[in-house]
Each structure stands twice: as C-alpha cells, then as structure tokens.
Amino acid sequence: MxxxxxxxxxxxxxxxxxxxxxxxxxxxxxxxxxxxxxxxxxxxxxxxxxxxxxxxxxxxxxxxxxxxxxxxxxxxLFKLRSMRVMILGIDGYLGWALALKLANLGYSVSGVDNYNTRKSVEEVGATTVVPIAAMAERLQAAKEVLGVDIDYREIDVLDLDAMRRYLTEIKPEAIVHYAEYPRAPYSMIDAEHAIKVQKNNVLGTLGLLWLIKEIVPESSLLKLGTMGEYGSPLTGRPLFEGIFPADAVLRWDNREWSLGGELTPRDPVSFYHVSKVQDTFNVYEACKYWWLRSYDIMQGFIYGVHSEELSLDPRLRTRLDIDECHGTVINRFVSETVIGIPMTIYGEGEQIRGALALDEAMECMHRLICCPPEAGQYDVVNQVSGLHKIKDLAEIVAKVGKEKGYDPVISRIENPRVEADYHPLEVISTKLPERGFTPRAPHVSVEEEVGHMFDLLGQPHIKERINALKHLIMPKTRWDGTKQQSEVIEQYEPGMREKSGHTGMLVSEIGADEASNGDAVDAERAPAAGATSTS
Ligand SMILES: NC(=O)c1ccc[n+]([C@@H]2O[C@H](COP(=O)([O-])OP(=O)(O)OC[C@H]3O[C@@H](n4cnc5c(N)ncnc54)[C@H](O)[C@@H]3O)[C@@H](O)[C@H]2O)c1
Structure with a gap:
C-alpha cells in the first residue's frame, strides 16, 4: 500500500x-x-x-x-507508536482541536497554556461565543468521551524553569508551538499591546529554542507562522514556501545570481505579523547552529467549529471569537448573519487570502508530525487549501445563510488596516499535497463547513452570546494609531456584484498543466469567496 x-x-x-x-x-x-x-x-x-x-x-x-x-x-501514513507530542497553547482555538485529534489517534499528548487568550479576550470585554469548559473539565470530558488521558500543565512558555522541568519530564518527540498572541488588531491597539505581543511571541519562541537544544534536540518543532508574513506583493511574484527554489535567479545590471535556498522576502502587515517574521529568523538560526529541525508553517486563516472529536460533546468544543481584536473573517461573517446584522467587509473586499477549514488544518498538522524534517533542516510549509477573495467569501456565507433561513446583507466599511485593496496572489503549496493532504476546496466547497457553523452558532444560547457582543465587532483600532469606529461605505444585497479585480492562484503541483493557467486553477479551487482582514 x-x-x-x-x-x-x-x-x-x-x-x-x-x-x-x-x-x-x-x-x-x-x-x-x-x-x-x-x-x-x-x-x-x-x-x-x-x-x-x-x-x-x-x-x-x-x-x-x-x-x-x-x-x-x-x-x-506511518505513525511513531504512541509518539509523544507536546502542544504549546493547548487551550486555544487550534491547540484544543489538535489535542483531541491526536489523542484520539493514539498519540501521547501533553500540553501547556497560561490562558493568555482567555485573558486578552476578557480584557477587551468579549468572550468566546461558543462556550468552552475550564481546562479541568475539558480533560475530564476527553477521558469520558474519547477514553484518552491528556497531560496538562498551566505554564507560561516564557517561564524557562517551568518549561525546562516539563520538557525534561515528558521528553516530547514533536512540539507544536501555537502559544502566541495570534491576532493583528490586538497588536495594533497601542504601544503596550504591541510590546506585549512581540515580547510574548518572539521571546517565548527564542527561549523555547534554547530549551529544545538543551533537552530534546531530536524533537521536531512545528512552529506556527502565518501567510501574513509574506504580505501580498503587488508584482504578483509567487509566494514560494519560504525559501527560493534551486533555479530562482536574481538579475540586475546585466548580471545574474542564484537565489536558490535563500529565504524569500517577508512583508508583514502588522506588529503581530512582524513578531512571526522575527520568529522565522530565530527558528532558522537555531536549526543552522544546533541542528534542530523545524517546520515553520505559514498558515492561512482558519474558519469553522467542526472536527470529528469537537462535535462529540459540548464540553469538547473549541473557542470561537468574533470581537474586532480576536475574530477572523468567515467566523465573523457567519456570526453577523446569525444575529441579522450585515457582514462587514473591510475596504473593497478585493483582498485575496489563503484559508483552510479547522479540520483541514488539523489534518495538515498530523501529516507534518508524521513526516519530521531531517536533523538540521529548517523547512517552510504554506498551509492553505484555497485562496479566496473576501467579498466572494461573503457571497458564500450569504448563500448558505439563505438556505438556512437567514436574511444576509453585506456591508463594506472603512478599512482600519494599511493593506493593498487590489493585488494579485500566487501561492505555492506543494509540500502538504506531497504528504497526502488533499485540499477540500476543489472537492467539497467551503459551504460545507459554513453549514456546520450555522447549525452551531444558530443555537439559541449561542445566538444570545453573539448578540451580547455585537457592539465589539465593528473595528475601532486603526493602523494609523487612532481610535475611531469604521464608517459604513455601502450596503448591498448578496448576488448583486460582478466578479472583478485579480484572481488568486494556488499551485499545488509544480510543472502540472493546470499550474500554468491561474484563472482555471483558481476557479476550481476557490469557488466564489470574498474578504476582509483575516487574522
Ligand atoms: N487561527 C488562525 O486563523 C491562525 C492563522 C494563522 C496562524 N495562526 C497561529 O496559530 C497559533 C494558534 O492560533 P489560535 O487561533 O489557536 O489562537 P488562540 O489564541 O486561540 O491559541 C493560542 C493559545 O496559546 C496560549 N498562549 C499564548 N501565549 C502563551 C504563553 N506565553 N504561554 C503559554 N500559553 C500561551 C493562549 O492562551 C491560547 O490558548 C498562533 O500562533 C497563531 O498565530 C492562527
């Protein structure tokens, strides 16, 4: 086989x-x-x-x-028997979903968290709209429902002594590092928040690298970056997987050099994204100096609430945030539609972004855990399953929403961010397909996951929670440093806009015929979708 x-x-x-x-x-x-x-x-x-x-x-x-x-x-896939996987940030949106998936697959799962996200969401007056249990109850539910034991400690990744003790005790064979402040707007609130985000993210990762070198140098580190590290180059230059391919060249002044093997340019789009770029260099250096091994995962934005394990019991659910500082785009659109307010597209909605559903992201992580890099290998993986224009995503949510009995409306609001409204986007993502990941987008549309979301978020007790937070959805944090709520530019009915602007291109197989025809690839892989700020 x-x-x-x-x-x-x-x-x-x-x-x-x-x-x-x-x-x-x-x-x-x-x-x-x-x-x-x-x-x-x-x-x-x-x-x-x-x-x-x-x-x-x-x-x-x-x-x-x-x-x-x-x-x-x-x-x-071959799996390392009872492989010891430690998840940093195990209480988070992705961390908890991954813990359940891996434990259910027979991995020996451990994890740490210091509840930074629970605290930062509370700090802005919000809460997760999908209720989540306290960690002790989550662990008990995982035991009762799935029959698994997950080892958990409340530890701040910056606490080197506590991390040293825990790593020594567990000796993880893979470490998934989710434990960072994950959203752009939170890092743009003011100087204190920008410093807090960069300190937590950059210094947390730096300390972790030293500890891995000291205690588990053979362990593979799966470090979460974001597609936002690259920005969206207006030239349309392809976004390679972090490193230029061997045959890439730089031409200037009638001379030519090879770029093969060099890190590709980064153009981060917030102080949060800058923290991820700084991580990239620290991880790259550690692999070089100490022969550590790491996948630096440039992940698109994640949407959805569903995975095989999360849906088994309400106590196993993962968090879902919609406030301006923590929400991501599809999650917000569905929530807005559920409570009958317009979906909020920032700016033109012509921005194109890479995305994947929550259960797709979990599958990608599993595949990467099973295929560790070689000792000394720093590798970058572009983790996306489809490219979507934000205004097209609003149309998908509207279509599914209508089928579920809602009355969706779309509004364009002033964009609080500094970002290109119109831009081409070509993303190379071949490494996950090479490891057996089949993006859902070409086969099962985004609609399926959006359908799951309507079913859950439409439940009366969750709808009530969304309603209670609706005043926190409109952005007030602007990239120019001012605080001013975005004004509505226009409102329109779904289905009233023509296709316009650029088309994104996702290349999942180098040299394939389809890769030479961007429009055809995109039409198939990213059926209608639209966009606003995503993470
Ligand atoms: N969700 C997305 O759309 C997305 C997209 C691209 C990249 N990412 C990255 O994936 C990772 C996880 O994202 P998420 O959406 O699950 O975010 P999340 O905030 O829900 O999860 C992060 C978890 O890490 C914990 N944490 C933060 N700092 C910590 C510290 N110093 N010590 C211990 N725990 C700490 C938080 O309490 C939280 O539980 C982040 O690094 C994020 O940047 C997420």
Missing part, C-alpha cells in the same frame, strides 16, 4: 540519537564541516532511543521497515 512517509529514514526520526558517536551540535560547524569529520571516522553511527538494544548503527532504516513506525491505513 502507498504511504506518504514510508521511505523516510532514521535521519527524520526523533527517536534517533545523533549523538551516538559524534556530538554534532557541540562543534558549532556547518553541515559540510561535520561531514568532513565524520568521513574520517568512516560512517555516521546513531543510537535509537526507543530500541537501545540495537547499539550503534547507520541511520538508514526506513520507517516502513522499523517496528516503531506503524502503518495507519486510514491516513496512508
């Missing part, structure tokens, strides 16, 4: 102790220099932390031949 990771070897396995006979990281040298030293000794030898009886051996065993890696035929 075909698997997507059976041919990976000990080089990718977090159970391979590369200090077997050479302390790679102590030398602080480049990979080439290390190989030179190894050549003198003959071969590279490792020890397997899980199978010490093997002694020292060459790191050439494939996952498909190793008894520690078992085939999960549902996912066409």
């Amino acid at each position: 075909k698997s997507y990771n059976g041919d990976l070897t000990c080089w990718n396995c977090p159970a391979a102790n590369l200090k077997g006979n050479v302390d790679f990281r102590a030398c602080g040298q480049s990979k080439q220099a290390i190989w030179k030293n190894i050549d003198k000794a003959g071969t590279v030898m490792i020890e397997c932390i899980r199978r010490p009886e093997l002694g020292h051996f060459e790191p050439t065993i494939k996952f498909e031949h190793c008894p520690e890696w078992e085939l999960d035929s549902d996912h066409d």
